[in-house]
Amino acid sequence: MPEPGYTCGEMMKDFNLVVVGIGGQGVLTLANIVAEAAMKEGMDMKTSELHGLSQRGGPIPCHVRFGKKIYSSLVMAGQADLVISLEPLEALRAAYYGSKEKRTVFVFDTWRIIPSSILTQKETYPSIKEIKSSLKKFSSRAVALDASDLVKKNTESVVSTNVYLLGYCVGKKFFRLKKSSIVEGIKKVIPEKYFEMNKKIFELGFGRR
Amino acid sequence: MAGNFLADKGKAILLGNEAIARGALESGIGFASTYPGTPSSEIGDTFAAVAKDAGIYFEYSVNEKVALEAAAGAGMSGVRSMVSFKQFGLNVASDSFFPAVYAGTKAGFVIVVADDPNCWSSGQSEQDGRYYSRMGHIPMLEPSNPQECKEFTKLAFSLSEKFKMPVLIRLTTRVSHTKGIVRFEKIVKGKTKGKFDKNAYRFRNFPPYLMDVHKELHENLEKLKAISEKTELNLILNRGGKSEIGIITFGASFNYVMDSLDILNLKLPVLKLGMTYPLPEKKIKDFIKDLKTVFVVEELEALIEEKVRELAKDANPQIKINGKDLLPVVGELNVEKVLTALMKITGEKNKIDLKKHLNLFKKLKIPVRKPMLCPGCPHRATFYAAKVAAGHDTVFGGDVGCYILGVFPPLDTQDFVFSMGASEGIVHGIMKVTDQKAIAFLGDSTFFHAGLPGLVNIVYNKSNPLVILLDNRITAMTGHQPNPGMGKTGMGDETKPISIEDAAKGLGVRNVKVINPYNIREMIENIKEFLNKPEASVIVARAECRLLTIRKARKEGRKLPVFEIDPKKCKNCETCLIQLGCPAITRGKGVCRIEKDLCNGCSVCFQICPNQAIHVVK
Numbered sequence: 163m164p165e166p167g168y169t170c171g172e173m174m175k176d177f178n179l180v181v182v183g184i185g186g187q188g189v190l191t192l193a194n195i196v197a198e199a200a201m202k203e204g205m206d207m208k209t210s211e212l213h214g215l216s217q218r219g220g221p222i223p224c225h226v227r228f229g230k231k232i233y234s235s236l237v238m239a240g241q242a243d244l245v246i247s248l249e250p251l252e253a254l255r256a257a258y259y260g261s262k263e264k265r266t267v268f269v270f271d272t273w274r275i276i277p278s279s280i281l282t283q284k285e286t287y288p289s290i291k292e293i294k295s296s297l298k299k300f301s302s303r304a305v306a307l308d309a310s311d312l313v314k315k316n317t318e319s320v321v322s323t324n325v326y327l328l329g330y331c332v333g334k335k336f337f338r339l340k341k342s343s344i345v346e347g348i349k350k351v352i353p354e355k356y357f358e359m360n361k362k363i364f365e366l367g368f369g370r371r
Numbered sequence: 372m373a374g375n376f377l378a379d380k381g382k383a384i385l386l387g388n389e390a391i392a393r394g395a396l397e398s399g400i401g402f403a404s405t406y407p408g409t410p411s412s413e414i415g416d417t418f419a420a421v422a423k424d425a426g427i428y429f430e431y432s433v434n435e436k437v438a439l440e441a442a443a444g445a446g447m448s449g450v451r452s453m454v455s456f457k458q459f460g461l462n463v464a465s466d467s468f469f470p471a472v473y474a475g476t477k478a479g480f481v482i483v484v485a486d487d488p489n490c491w492s493s494g495q496s497e498q499d500g501r502y503y504s505r506m507g508h509i510p511m512l513e514p515s516n517p518q519e520c521k522e523f524t525k526l527a528f529s530l531s532e533k534f535k536m537p538v539l540i541r542l543t544t545r546v547s548h549t550k551g552i553v554r555f556e557k558i559v560k561g562k563t564k565g566k567f568d569k570n571a572y573r574f575r576n577f578p579p580y581l582m583d584v585h586k587e588l589h590e591n592l593e594k595l596k597a598i599s600e601k602t603e604l605n606l607i608l609n610r611g612g613k614s615e616i617g618i619i620t621f622g623a624s625f626n627y628v629m630d631s632l633d634i635l636n637l638k639l640p641v642l643k644l645g646m647t648y649p650l651p652e653k654k655i656k657d658f659i660k661d662l663k664t665v666f667v668v669e670e671l672e673a674l675i676e677e678k679v680r681e682l683a684k685d686a687n688p689q690i691k692i693n694g695k696d697l698l699p700v701v702g703e704l705n706v707e708k709v710l711t712a713l714m715k716i717t718g719e720k721n722k723i724d725l726k727k728h729l730n731l732f733k734k735l736k737i738p739v740r741k742p743m744l745c746p747g748c749p750h751r752a753t754f755y756a757a758k759v760a761a762g763h764d765t766v767f768g769g770d771v772g773c774y775i776l777g778v779f780p781p782l783d784t785q786d787f788v789f790s791m792g793a794s795e796g797i798v799h800g801i802m803k804v805t806d807q808k809a810i811a812f813l814g815d816s817t818f819f820h821a822g823l824p825g826l827v828n829i830v831y832n833k834s835n836p837l838v839i840l841l842d843n844r845i846t847a848m849t850g851h852q853p854n855p856g857m858g859k860t861g862m863g864d865e866t867k868p869i870s871i872e873d874a875a876k877g878l879g880v881r882n883v884k885v886i887n888p889y890n891i892r893e894m895i896e897n898i899k900e901f902l903n904k905p906e907a908s909v910i911v912a913r914a915e916c917r918l919l920t921i922r923k924a925r926k927e928g929r930k931l932p933v934f935e936i937d938p939k940k941c942k943n944c945e946t947c948l949i950q951l952g953c954p955a956i957t958r959g960k961g962v963c964r965i966e967k968d969l970c971n972g973c974s975v976c977f978q979i980c981p982n983q984a985i986h987v988v989k
Contacts, residue, residue, distance in 0.1 A: 184740070194550075197384050201552055207384070208516070209550040214409025214492030214849060218776060219954055220742030233516075233633075234626035235549040238706040240728045251738065258732050263723070275969070276957045277740035281948055282780055285738040296735055310968075320968055350374070 176229030177338055178237040180259045181324075183248030184275050185222050188324035191351060192246065193224040195328065198347035199339045200228035210235035221252050240300075242266050244336050246327050249275050250306070254293050260300035267303045267336050271323055273310040305330075307370075313363055322363040325352075329367025341368070372417060377424055378555055385553045387546045388413035390517040391483055393553065394524025395453045396425055398479065399561030402445035403429045404438040406820065407849035408457030409492035410547040411485035415455060416850060419861045428563055431852050431861040434791070434820040435460035436467055439482065443471045446480030446537070447574060449565030451528060455483035458500045459493070459790060463821070465503070472507045473584045474574045475535045478565065479528035485542040488670045488703035492544075494775050494788050497701065499671040504539050504648040508588040510595050511539045511648040512604065515625045517551040523645060526604065534591055541647075543670065545623040545703065596649045604645025605654055609638045615663040616717060619655065619675060621647055624668045627709040634710060635719045650678055656686035666716055667694035670704050741779050746955040747921075747971025749888045749914035750774045750841050754784040755951060755975065756894035757810055757839065761902060765808045766801055768794035770822075772814035773848045773916075774841050781952045784812065792821025795829055795838060802834040808902050809836040815871060816846040816854035823874065829907045830879045837901045838880075838909045840871055841888075843916040851919065875909040882908035889914055891978045917971050931972040933988045938962045940984035947976040947985070 179196060183189040193209050200207040207228040225237045240261035245268045247253035253270035260266030272290055280287050288296070290306050297304035309327050310320040325348065331337055332344050345361065352360050373383035376393065385393060391414050395403065403422070405415030415431060422429035428445075432438035435456040442454035454464075461468065461484045468482070486500045487493040504511035510530060514523040520542070527538040576584075599605060609632075620628045621644035628641060642658045644650070659665050659679065667676040676694035683690050697712035698704060707725060714721060744751045754777050757767070769775060769785025770793065777784040787797060794811035802809050813822050818840050829836060846852040853859040858868035875883045882904050888894055894912070901908035924931050936947075941962040948956050948963050955969035956976060965976070967988065977985040 185742070186745075194384075197550060201382075201384055207550075207552065209384075210545065211386075211548045211550070212491055212544075213412065213548060218742045218745060218773060218848075219740075221740050232551075233629040234623075234706055235545065235551070236627075236705055238630070238634075238710070238723075239725060239732075240723055251740065254735060255737050255740075257735060261723075261728060273968075275954065275966075277738055278743055278779070278781075278952050278954070279739045279741065281957065282952065287738065288736070299731060314968075 176227055176232060178242045179226040180237050180242045180245045180256055181224045181226065182245065182252040182256045183222055184252065185219055187248040188321065189222045189224045189248060192324040192328055193226045194351045195344065195347035196226050196339070197228070198350045199343035200226070202343045202346050203339060205229055206232045208232045208235035221255060223256065240264055244269070244331060246331060247271065248323060248327070249273065250290060250293050251277065251287060254288065254296055257297055257300040260297070262299065262302065265302040266300060267305070268297050268301050269305045269307065269327055269331055269336070271309040271327060272306050273320065273323070309367070312366065316363065316366065317359060322360055325360045325364045326367035329364035330370050333368035333370065372420055377421055377558065379557045380555050382552055382554045384550050385517050386413050386548060386550050387514070387517045387520045387542060388548070389417045390520035390553050391455070391524050391540070391542070392417035393555070394521035395481070395528070396558045397521065397556055398525050398528035399451055399559035400453055401427050401450040401561040401563040402442060402452040403427065403454070404432045404441045405455045406432055406435045406438050406460055407846055407852045408460050409849055410487055410544040411455050411457045411460070411483065411542070412849045412852070413547070414483060415861070416852070422862050425558070426560065426563065429861050431854070433855060435464040439464040439471060440467050442480060443467070443474070443476065445565070446476035446478050447474065448567040449477045450563060451479040451561050453481045453483065455485070457493070458484060458486045458498050459495050460484070461500060461503055463791065468503070469507055470576045471537055472509050472588065473576050473581060476531065476537060477535070478562070479531040480537040481524065481527045481531055481540060482537050483540045483542065485544070485547045486671070487544050489544070494771065495790055497671070499674070500541050501647065501672070501674055508592055509537060509539050510646065511541055512645060513541050513622045513647045514546060514645065515622055516546070516549060517553050519645070520546065521553055523604070530598070534595070536591065543623050543703070592649050596652065599646045599649050599651040600653050602646055605651045606643055607658060608641045608643060610640055614639045616666065617642065617658060617662045617664070618666045618668060619644065619658070619679060620668040621645065621675070622670070624670055624704050624709070627704055627706045628668050630706045631710040631713045634721055634723070635713065635717065637717065637719065644675070647675070650675070652682055655679060656682050659683055659690055660686045662687065662690055664691040664693060664716060666713065667692065668698065668704070668709055669694070672700060742776060743779060743952065743954060744773065744776050745917055745971070746953050746969050747917040747973035748773070749843055749912065749917065749973070750777065751782065751951060751953065752888040752891060752973065752975045753839060753841060753894065753912045754782045755979070756888065756891050757784060757898055760895045760898035761808065761810060765810060765902070766798060768798040768809060768811035768836070770794040770811070770813035770817050772817050772841070774812055774814060777812070779952070781949055791817050792825050795822060795825025795836070798836040799825070799829050799832065799834045802836055810902070811836055811838045812841060813838070815840060815842040815844065815856045818871060819855045819869070823878070826875065826878055826880070833906070835904060835906050837898065838907065840909060840911045842871055842911050842913040844913070845916050845919060847916045847918070851916070872909070872911050880907055880909045882906070883911070885911040885913050887914055888912040889973055889975065891975060917973065921971055932974070933967050933970045933972055934974065934977055934985050935965050935967065935988045936963050937984045937986065940982050942982050942984070944981060946979060946981055950979065951976060
């Protein structure tokens with residue numbers, strides 16, 4: 163009756179992805195695309211989401227784990243292979259999941275959404291340079307991309323930034339997933355009438371140097 | 372939701388919550404009801420999406436008590452039913468929950484409750500719903516992942532039908548909101564029409580008959596214990612090794628245990644509980660009798676641990692029992708916490724130095740980001756107007772909905788938050804014993820849910836607060852479900868909307884006004900006037916949830932106005948920035964700035980700017 167195949171697996175060989183951003187930025191959509199792609203390739207997978215109160219303008223961490231046999235949907239401290247962030251400050255907050263030992267890669271969009279703590283309590287928002295240098299201690303690589311600016315130029319909206327970043331990560335081989343599987347994932351998750359537009363944005367990200 | 376959700380075979384990626392609904396469909400359910408609440412909402416939302424195609428009945432009931440009663444009524448009439456809600460929903464429903472257990476059921480009747488350890492989306496308490504099974508003498512099943520959510524639901528229906536009593540399934544946020552691969556079996560077309568047979572002895576909860584049933588419930592528990600001993604839901608993994616250390620766990624914690632064992636490359640025996648009430652006492656005794664140490668891994672209270680301590684007195688008095696000495700009672704567990712505890716118990720080392728990592732992380736200076744009302748949210752407009760109109764001493768009664776986010780500065784308009792509808796009851800009490808003025812803020816769905824009795828009490832027992840009903844025409848916080856003010860049922864059918872203002876008038880409130888909260892001046896003037904009335908007043912602040920307005924506009928290809936600040940006119944007084952706390956307004960270079968990609972065009976900043984520096988982007 164319980165889920166079949168409870169064994170001690172090989173956790174360290176699993177792929178751990180953390181997607182972060184703010185409610186409404188398309189964090190869950192990105193995670194769902196990757197989850198579908200992983201299933202397509204015959205792997206076990208789990209994702210973890212947060213809904214409700216925390217979704218309203220708060221930070222949204224979404225975890226995706228895939229491999230032979232996955233138990234917890236949560237990525238442990240320092241154990242992410244890849245962190246994709248739709249917002250710079252949230253990339254910094256996600257440093258928790260990265261480490262030098264794991265050779266974590268961070269990819270984040272440079273479009274800033276200023277939290278109220280900075281506006282009303284006069285805290286300062288760190289610069290992109292500061293964020294990149296802080297992430298050095300938690301990664302092997304941290305890439306900042308002007309993704310939403312580019313996406314906006316192409317589509318007049320920042321909605322597809324998530325797919326651009328995904329394309330970039332696939333192009334750079336930060337995933338152990340085939341491009342065709344990811345495209346299948348997009349097809350499954352994104353409504354049909356927006357598929358072509360998203361595919362185009364995905365390719366733009368994929369081809370980015 | 373997966374496109375093949377109603378397929379008879381195959382697999383799909385489902386949320387734990389979606390898998391619960393799928394399990395109900397594979398069990399021949401005919402009736403489902405709910406009141407939405409995170410982390411349970413997607414159970415009802417899934418039924419809402421498929422009910423018509425699956426040929427079952429579904430409703431968003433007005434509150435959880437009514438939802439449970441309706442599902443009980445269906446079960447008593449021979450139609451398999453399910454009711455689902457969050458932990459506080461079971462509190463609301465509890466008045467009928469216990470009699471429902473005593474009354475029993477004819478067809479399978481499953482109650483699903485979703486707890487929220489860590490209070491990710493719960494502003495009342497961090498409660499442990501497992502106590503309800505103990506109080507109610509009702510079996511409880513606790514799945515660990517989406518596949519189990521489906522399987523356990525099917526077992527819950529068969530148990531319920533066998534024992535003619537409701538069965539509880541308990542989820543937690545990390546089970547409800549974990550997605551995983553679920554393998555489908557055949558959907559069973561259930562009965563949607565039954566018959567209520569009058570039965571002199573069943574259903575009529577009345578003394579002295581009640582004591583007979585109470586006795587019967589205890590006898591049932593003995594039979595259920597026998598099932599708990601035998602069921603494969605309570606299984607031992609990694610059996611056969613010569614380990615002196617064993618682990619007992621269930622639910623989401625089971626996953627953290629398995630990951631921790633993997634990291635440490637250990638193979639310790641694990642007793643995984645799926646049926647957590649009544650517990651398989653003999654199985655637990657057998658499991659612990661040859662161990663030197665047992666580690667009980669459970670979230671929130673030490674319910675299982677206490678039971679293991681009791682059983683150990685008999686089975687293995689020498690055994691060392693670890694549990695809440697190494698794990699927190701507060702907040703949810705994760706691999707980090709379980710791994711650290713397991714390393715202490717086993718003396719194993721791990722190549723990941725967690726402590727060093729956490730110290731490194733703590734050194735980072737990361738500004739906090741709290742959840743907040745969306746740009747353009749009508750509640751922000753209402754809160755701003757109320758703060759301007761009411762004196763500093765006015766009490767702001769808070770309630771449960773998106774507007775709970777008014778707790779944060781700069782809005783600060785939730786002086787207390789209790790439970791659904793509580794704003795009215797509490798301001799009434801405060802006004803009876805103080806000379807302060809008071810405003811109760813509650814939403815449209817919350818008003819129907821539990822706000823009506825509070826308003827009756829205010830009118831009848833004569834206090835004079837201002838009740839502001841934040842009518843955004845939807846149940847927003849939980850994912851935009853319909854409510855009785857809207858004229859749409861959970862299955863998408865038309866129905867007569869219930870008018871909030873007519874309800875207030877009908878209850879005897881004489882000062883009732885419907886105002887668009889985006890008209891700041893009108894709001895301020897009316898709030899001032901109503902606060903000085905000698906009897907109760909109601910303002911219905913009516914404006915659609917801005918997210919809906921945006922979605923509609925996007926669908927129709929319309930563009931909403933976007934505002935900008937003229938840097939030549941802006942005197943950097945920061946009125947817009949500091950008073951509204953709108954995510955779209957930020958500091959620019961020596962002036963304030965509106966982030967155009969975030970602005971949802973509500974115009975409130977435009978109305979309140981003392982320098983007329985804000986205007987629509989042409």
